[in-house]
Amino acid sequence: MSLLTVKENISMVNNGNTDIVSAVQSNSNVVFDTKDLNLWYGETHALKDINLTINEKEVTAIIGPSGCGKSTYLKTLNRMVELVPTVRTTGEITYKGKSILDKSSKVEELRTHVGMVFQKPNPFPKSIYDNIAYGPRIHGIRNKKILDEIVEKSLRGAYIWDEVKDRLKENAYGLSGGQQQRLCIARTLAIEPDVILMDEPTSALDPKSTLKIEDLVQELKKDYSIIIVTHNMQQAARISDRTAFFLNGEVVEFDVTDTIFTKPTDNRTEDYISGRFG
Amino acid sequence: MKYIDAEQVSKRMGTRIAKNNLLKSLFFMATLFGLIVLAILIYRVVVDSVGWIDWNFLTGKLSTAAERAGIMGAILGTFWMMLVVAPVTLILGIGTAIYLELYAKKGRFQAIIQTNISNLAGVPSIVYGILGLTIFVRAMEMGNIILAGGLTLSLLILPIVIVAAQEAIRAVPGFLSEASYGMGATKWQTIKNVILPAALPGILTGAILALSRAIGETAPLTVIGIPALIIPFPEGIFDKFTALPMQIYYWTLDSSLVAEYANLAAATIVVLLLLLFVLNSAAIFIRNKFQQRF
Ligand SMILES: Nc1ncnc2c1ncn2[C@@H]1O[C@H](COP(=O)(O)OP(=O)(O)OP(=O)(O)O)[C@@H](O)[C@H]1O
Ligand SMILES: [Mg+2]
Numbered sequence: 001m002s003l004l005t006v007k008e009n010i011s012m013v014n015n016g017n018t019d020i021v022s023a024v025q026s027n028s029n030v031v032f033d034t035k036d037l038n039l040w041y042g043e044t045h046a047l048k049d050i051n052l053t054i055n056e057k058e059v060t061a062i063i064g065p066s067g068c069g070k071s072t073y074l075k076t077l078n079r080m081v082e083l084v085p086t087v088r089t090t091g092e093i094t095y096k097g098k099s100i101l102d103k104s105s106k107v108e109e110l111r112t113h114v115g116m117v118f119q120k121p122n123p124f125p126k127s128i129y130d131n132i133a134y135g136p137r138i139h140g141i142r143n144k145k146i147l148d149e150i151v152e153k154s155l156r157g158a159y160i161w162d163e164v165k166d167r168l169k170e171n172a173y174g175l176s177g178g179q180q181q182r183l184c185i186a187r188t189l190a191i192e193p194d195v196i197l198m199d200e201p202t203s204a205l206d207p208k209s210t211l212k213i214e215d216l217v218q219e220l221k222k223d224y225s226i227i228i229v230t231h232n233m234q235q236a237a238r239i240s241d242r243t244a245f246f247l248n249g250e251v252v253e254f255d256v257t258d259t260i261f262t263k264p265t266d267n268r269t270e271d272y273i274s275g276r277f278g
Numbered sequence: 279m280k281y282i283d284a285e286q287v288s289k290r291m292g293t294r295i296a297k298n299n300l301l302k303s304l305f306f307m308a309t310l311f312g313l314i315v316l317a318i319l320i321y322r323v324v325v326d327s328v329g330w331i332d333w334n335f336l337t338g339k340l341s342t343a344a345e346r347a348g349i350m351g352a353i354l355g356t357f358w359m360m361l362v363v364a365p366v367t368l369i370l371g372i373g374t375a376i377y378l379e380l381y382a383k384k385g386r387f388q389a390i391i392q393t394n395i396s397n398l399a400g401v402p403s404i405v406y407g408i409l410g411l412t413i414f415v416r417a418m419e420m421g422n423i424i425l426a427g428g429l430t431l432s433l434l435i436l437p438i439v440i441v442a443a444q445e446a447i448r449a450v451p452g453f454l455s456e457a458s459y460g461m462g463a464t465k466w467q468t469i470k471n472v473i474l475p476a477a478l479p480g481i482l483t484g485a486i487l488a489l490s491r492a493i494g495e496t497a498p499l500t501v502i503g504i505p506a507l508i509i510p511f512p513e514g515i516f517d518k519f520t521a522l523p524m525q526i527y528y529w530t531l532d533s534s535l536v537a538e539y540a541n542l543a544a545a546t547i548v549v550l551l552l553l554l555f556v557l558n559s560a561a562i563f564i565r566n567k568f569q570q571r572f
Contacts, residue, residue, distance in 0.1 A: 122456065
């Protein structure tokens with residue numbers, strides 16, 4: 001950890017990127033700290049001795065070949081993996097200092113702080129309004145005026161307000177795929193999370209919608225910590241501050257994105273990034 | 279060099295297409311067979327009933343004199359009985375399906391229950407009649423009242439409703455419930471707001487089809503002892519009663535004594551068929567109208 005920080009600081013300075021330097025300086029603001037995490041699906045050992053520290057208000061990208069455990073790791077952070085009955089974990093993950101994997105911590109509470117955007121846009125077959133109001137409602141907000149405000153704020157936050165403001169009562173499935181995905185992001189914003197997990201949020205979208213979401217991620221980073229899984233190297237390079245390279249359930253390398261993409265320490269990282277496998 | 283020889287392909291093309299056409303007509307004939315049998319059946323019944331269905335027949339009391347006999351009592355009996363069957367099967371059926379699909383741990387215990395429910399769906403209806411007679415009519419001393427008949431028929435169709443509801447719940451795509459869980463919803467909130475609304479058209483369709491099965495059931499009712507006597511119109515679920523299929527049964531039975539009873543039976547069948555037709559149309563309507571698209 002300390003070694004890593006030193007190395008980062010050096011590359012930061014070389015880089016001259018003041019934005020990231022300030023992020024590193026406020027390094028005490030760790031959102032997720034993963035220690036020796038192991039995860040099995042029945043007999044399949046999907047995550048092996050994962051150690052990762054994720055900082056507040058940064059974009060952390062997770063890259064790696066198919067089946068290496070990216071989605072699994074992401075879903076461990078909001079404990080969605082537990083929907084698979086055969087899952088077993090060891091090790092520890094803390095969210096803002098509090099351990100989340102032991103059964104005494106409430107998943108429902110964790111998930112109001114840690115929102116998730118899925119690979120395939122998955123709005124509810126309800127109106128656009130009801131999609132956004134879903135989260136606030138399940139957390140007990142009934143007041144129509146407050147709900148209206150949340151809906152508008154969330155849709156604006158996901159840069160989709162202008163496109164849908166006149167059709168809030170219409171079914172969300174009338175939107176295009178890219179709009180649906182931004183709606184899903186807005187729906188996540190509506191629960192006012194601190195962290196947003198995104199699992200290949202643009203893989204089902206056309207290039208234009210993809211760019212919109214990438215811009216959006218840059219905006220959201222001011223207020224949220226974002227962890228994004230992507231198969232798109234350019235995307236990771238464009239939008240993330242740090243990148244973790246996963247391979248066969250292990251973290252091969254985790255560093256500042258520029259370092260990962262310009263001078264990776266591990267050969268396997270280099271091979272993967274340059275497209276030699278995966 | 280090519281493996282697929284174009285000349286050979288075009289030479290065999292004729293036989294391939296002929297074979298396709300032959301099978302197509304065979305499958306069509308299989309369909310036709312069922313249709314023809316159904317048409318003959320309906321034709322016979324309708325011919326026998328012509329002239330017998332009138333206002334007096336629909337609203338009148340039962341009578342030994344064929345010309346004066348009416349089936350209002352049986353219609354009311356069937357109606358009250360469905361008022362018992364519908365809520366009982368819906369509540370128990372949906373509840374069981376929710377538990378088995380969404381709460382129960384997948385394991386041995388769950389597998390055993392599941393197998394038993396599927397097997398129960400195949401138990402002959404007369405066995406349910408015996409069960410109803412033993413439990414409701416005798417042990418609980420209800421006598422042969424509407425409630426007893428309704429509960430017996432509820433037992434009969436409960437497995438069908440459970441299985442239909444389970445299938446409807448299973449058909450709700452996982453990405454919808456994941457979205458809900460992902461926002462911190464509890465299981466019940468997810469069931470209430472996402473899973474049930476999406477599954478409801480399927481559940482209701484299955485339940486209505488099961489109800490129409492219950493409406494036509496005769497065997498369990500004969501076992502719990504529905505009288506062939508002329509009794510007052512039932513006014514609630516604690517009254518004694520007769521039901522449409524029972525009426526058909528008794529009139530058919532006695533048609534060797536009074537020939538016109540056969541016509542009365544046919545007329546009652548037409549009424550029952552119309553009722554079933556309405557119910558099945560309602561099921562199709564619900565499915566098309568409330569089906570959510572995603
Ligand atoms: N529900 C499950 N049951 C059993 N094994 C699973 C399950 N989900 C994932 N796995 C296994 O765990 C490993 C990691 O899967 P995961 O979905 O995390 O990969 P990924 O890196 O997200 O891949 P992709 O890029 O294709 O999405 C794989 O070997 C996969 O087969
Ligand atoms: Mg994945």
